[in-house]
Amino acid sequence: MTARIGVITFPGTLDDIDAARAVRSVDAEPVALWHADADLRGVDAVIVPGGFSYGDYLRAGAIARFAPVMTEVVRAARRGMPVLGICNGFQILCESGLLPGALVRNAGLHFVCRDQWLRVENNETVWTTRYDAGAEILVPLKNMEGRYVADPATLDELEGEGRVVFRYLVDGDASQRYLGIDSPNGALNHIAGIADARGRVVGLMPHPEHAIDALTGPSDDGLGMFLSVLDALVAA
Amino acid sequence: MTSTQPALGGRIDTVEHAAATPDHPQPYRELGLKDDEYARIRDILGRRPTDAELAMYSVMWSEHCSYKSSKAHLRYFGETTTDEMRAKMLAGIGENAGVVDIGDGWAVTFKVESHNHPSYVEPHQGAATGVGGIVRDILAMGARPLAVLDPLRFGPADAPDTKRVLPGVVAGIGGYGNCLGLPNIGGEVVFDPSYAGNPLVNALCVGAMRVEDLHLAHASGVGNKVMLFGARTGLDGIGGVSVLASETFAGDEAGGGRKKLPSVQVGDPFTEKVLIECCLELFRSGLVVGIQDLGGAGLSCATSELASAGEGGMRVELDRVPLRAEGMTPAEILSSESQERMCAVVRPDDVEAFLRVCAKWDVIAVEIGEVTDTGRLQVHWHGETVVDVPPRTVAHEGPVYERPVERPADQDALVADGPERLARPSTPGELRETLLRMVASPNLASRRWVTEQYDRYVRGNTVLAQPADSGMVRIDEETGRGVAVATDCNGRYVKLDPYQGAQLALAEAYRNVAVTGAVPLAVTNCLNFGSPEDPGVMWQFQQAVRGLADGCRELGIPVTGGNVSFYNQTGGTAILPTPVVGVLGVIDDVRRRVPAGIGAEAGETLLLLGD
């Protein structure tokens, strides 16, 4: 028996096949979920993948969060189902209120695609148990609206409760310094990913599903996320 | 909004009306037609053309669509392609894009196109819609687009206008390609003063399909339906044809017709992404008999080419076309270059299923006509006939010119002016300074500022992208079969010797593919030159084509397609002749690729091959 992990496709979703491949690569079963169906098809966990749902035209994630499938995701997440939002998926989770804060245009104003070092700040979420605390991992980052912002109270809460899951490692990264930013996008506190209070809903801008095989990615450091959730689901 | 009655107040120029008013003056010169070309149209039709017909002929007989100056030379590619070279070619020059068999039942299609002039006027949208256009070409072959490359040329890096053009072009290519979910796996960035008023924005797309899924653009099967799907048709890129509206309706109460319309188009990558997925599902479900993308010349091109390549004729009810603007005339609808549209030929029994797939993807689709056995392309507008032409005369039998060719008088002086007279660094200090100058020069500096704006990871099949000699994508996850693509051209070499320069471009792209471990299989090209009316430019063009074709024969790989872009010049000065060559290779298993770079491990042995 293995876990069934749903991967949602919205119009404009791009990294759904990558997310499904990552799920398969840890021997879990990917289940395709369609934006227009208010149906999670009995899955054990859900991935909201990257891309440009509805072109990201109004704001990244703003239109997708109203899709029928998202109503079900929100409901299931409140019951404790593990949910992972990657890039556009993270934006959608923020827009739908499952995660606090928002993602806005990169401070450098350009799309940024690069291999990015991250530090795992919290290895107790259901998506990160396979990592050592403080582990440094190399994962692709690629987005236009990746700068995490939240009001000071929310930031304090996230930091205080250890809900910052991933942080950009910016030591020695001079590439954007001419813009007055010392990170790829100007995210507050260099936040790359966060979790909900129970550590079951996680959103991050970088793409672990693009780092499952050194052939097609900079590393296989992303596999840990999919293995982590599998551990939790199989143990349950 | 549905189609509306003409709001300009004037009457529509029907075939009947045209026949009855032979002396009605027509603005054919403003539309770019020469006197003899216009006479030939009258000859073909046995009457004057209607406005709509004139619009169709003028766009389809333009240099861009008809290849009238280059056709005579491009034939040389066919003449030099041997049967052996043709063995793996499933579709070649003349189709939307060339297709080669790469084994294991897979076929790959690739093509490069230019969007130079629009990208100068509006860098972001011009470049974006360039990517959109080439992707639809690949899609129209029945393939899933897999990756893009973007060979670019700009004026000097520190010229003020380059600061306008370059960031816009890069943002446009990235914005469109990233949103489509196509990894960008390579390209070029070259600076030279000759491109200052005329940047080159070329875009290459590669796609793959199972061999049996190859779709060719033709409208066959009398009674089959013609479906238009994708975006609505608006006043985009109508350009010259807007003079028709003002001519025809000048002086009436509507106030003299259209104001001058912007000739740029705005891209909608989201609509294109959905259109891609929708098309692929239509192909998978076997619902498409023939398909054609709508690019330059819009519906004029799609309907006449589909009909011309089919066996019969076609009837189109133009008033069924979903419009975005009010009061559009038939001529305008036929020549609109609104992006993100496709035209398909579908069996009557499949229309319902076709519409269902489109509805699933929220893609607007309407039946606009059907395949007939009349041998004519007939277009109706609210019950009246506005076009009645033999489709071949529009699409395939346009004018062909033998332009004068002459080696420029100053070519000898140019060639004689070699590097001998340049000072050479002779001391370590001078050597150091030369090296530093070269490393810092825009043509050799890092391309990271550009490539970082392109998604190279999406779809998870990118095996090689920058920095690499060629891009490589995996096509088959089971077997690891994949393709490598590189584009190259050094315009300075081509200027010195167009024949050898083109061969050098070919050799470089060929090598860049070979060193990754892939076997080169096919060639595409984008021939960017100055004005064909300049005999010196025509000489460059002729020499480059011959050089490229002869080189291909030598290497044993065919040219499967390409694109010609003339009139690249600022004032009277042409750009460096820039025949960008793209080479595609196949690799059985991408795990055996050879990555670029040396010094990964201590103790490596360095060997220099060749001389």
Add this chain to the structure above:
Amino acid sequence: MARVVVDVMPKQEILDPQGQAVARALPRLGFDGVTSVRQGKHFELEVDDDVDDATLAKIAETFLANPVIEDWVVRRVDA
């Protein structure tokens, strides 16, 4: 038929790099005296006459703007 304009702006406390980029570029282009620029979005809607103000406010708050990061103003204009 009524015309409605909705302007959506980044909140004051949120960094606005687009506006800043414009402000920084202006002096380079020879335009002096612009001390601050903020950039937001401008929507023009055509709405049926029976769409009331409460509905418009709702559209702006729940959809056109993200209250976490943006402020917005809705106004009806004469056509």
Add this chain to the structure above:
Amino acid sequence: MARVVVDVMPKQEILDPQGQAVARALPRLGFDGVTSVRQGKHFELEVDDDVDDATLAKIAETFLANPVIEDWVVRRVDA
């Protein structure tokens, strides 16, 4: 110090994919009666009192808007 607003909109005949996406989404969110949406940019500038209207017009035309595809309106507002 004066406040100036510049609204930049895609020209009527130019495709506005952003506005279209919003317009298409509204009925799905349960908002009916919005028949058309166009989306553009909204700039708020603080300018010194000696910046005249001609300069503002120039800034809008040459920099904030792209005249090939956009229209724009400049207005001074009371702070």
